[in-house]
Amino acid sequence: MNTPAHLIFGLSAFGQPERPRVTTAALLGAFVPDLSLYAMVGASIWVLGIPPRRVFRELYYSDAWQQVFAIDNSFVVWGTALALALWRRSAVAIAFTGAAFLHLIFDFPLHNHDARMHFWPLSRWVFESPVSYWDDTFHARIVGPLELGVSMLLCLLLLIRFRGWAMRGLILALGAMETMSSGIWRYIF
Numbered sequence: 001m002n003t004p005a006h007l008i009f010g011l012s013a014f015g016q017p018e019r020p021r022v023t024t025a026a027l028l029g030a031f032v033p034d035l036s037l038y039a040m041v042g043a044s045i046w047v048l049g050i051p052p053r054r055v056f057r058e059l060y061y062s063d064a065w066q067q068v069f070a071i072d073n074s075f076v077v078w079g080t081a082l083a084l085a086l087w088r089r090s091a092v093a094i095a096f097t098g099a100a101f102l103h104l105i106f107d108f109p110l111h112n113h114d115a116r117m118h119f120w121p122l123s124r125w126v127f128e129s130p131v132s133y134w135d136d137t138f139h140a141r142i143v144g145p146l147e148l149g150v151s152m153l154l155c156l157l158l159l160i161r162f163r164g165w166a167m168r169g170l171i172l173a174l175g176a177m178e179t180m181s182s183g184i185w186r187y188i189f
Contacts, residue, residue, distance in 0.1 A: 001103075001106050001107060001110055001133050001147055002133065002134075002147065002178055002181040003031065003034045003038075003181070004151070004174050004175075004177035004178035004181055005106075005147050005148075005150075005151045005178050006030045006031070006033075006034065006102075006103045006106065006107075007027055007030045007031060007174050008151045008154050008155060008158070008171075008174050008175070008178060009030065009099075009102060009103075009106065009151075009154065010026045010027060010029060010030025010031075010098075010099030010100075010102055010103065011023065011026050011027055011030065011099075011158060011171075011174075012154045012157065012158060013026070013098065013099065013102055014026035014029070014094070014095040014098050014099050014102075015027070015095070015158070015161075015162070016091075016095075017161055017162050017163065017164075017167070019091065021092050022091050022092055022095045023095070023167075025092045025093070025095040025096040025099070026095040026096070026098075026099045027099070028096060028099075029095060029096035029097060029098065029099030029100040029103075030099040030100065030102070030103055032072065032096075032100050032103075033072050033073050033078075033100055033103045033104060033107070034103075035072065036068045036069065036071075036072050037069070040059070040065060040068065041055055041056075041060075044059060060114070061114075066116070066117065069116045069117070070116060070117035070120035070121075070124070071120065073104055073107065073116040073117070073118055074104075074117070074118060074119065074120045074121070075101070075104055075108075075118050075119055076119060076120065076121060076122055077120075078097060078100045078101045078104060079101060081093075081097040081100075082094070082097040082098055082100075082101050084097075085097045085098070104118060108127060108129070109129050109131060110129060110131060110132060110133040110143060111128075111129055111132065111133075112128050112129055112130070112131070112132045112135055112137075112138045113128060113135075114132075114135075115127055115128050115129065131143055133147055147178075148178060148179065151175065151178045152175060152178075152179075155171050155172070155174065155175040155178075158171045159171055159172075
């Protein structure tokens, strides 16, 4: 899924209007599994001057990058962290780890040749789904509009749940980002 969709889903599942720290944790947790991707892509393109085509066609698939993705996209790592958060009964930690785990649940069936080692460190196995959120070769023309539609519905529900103008502005911004990002991956790849 697109990162804005992950934020919308994580906020919907774990955000609490009366508890800003929990809501912030949900947003951060939904983002963290993609953080390394943004950091490595940003550094490669804007600091090292590597062309985007090389970044997304070569570096993305390199063993070094895939190892980093294996760590921050591991069901084992996030499942353990979520179990500890539940054991500690920490609402902030549950929102953070729960949103990250939810991120992985939605990514797992929606990545084909760009899939991650979701069961690291227990296994290096990669599930290459027959479905992709971005690649038209693997049904993105069906998945993409579904992702966008559910994201917009969740944004509407979030606008009802959250009454503050700052939060509503953030929700609208996430909705706009999801709308704009829905087709960008087809262009990049």
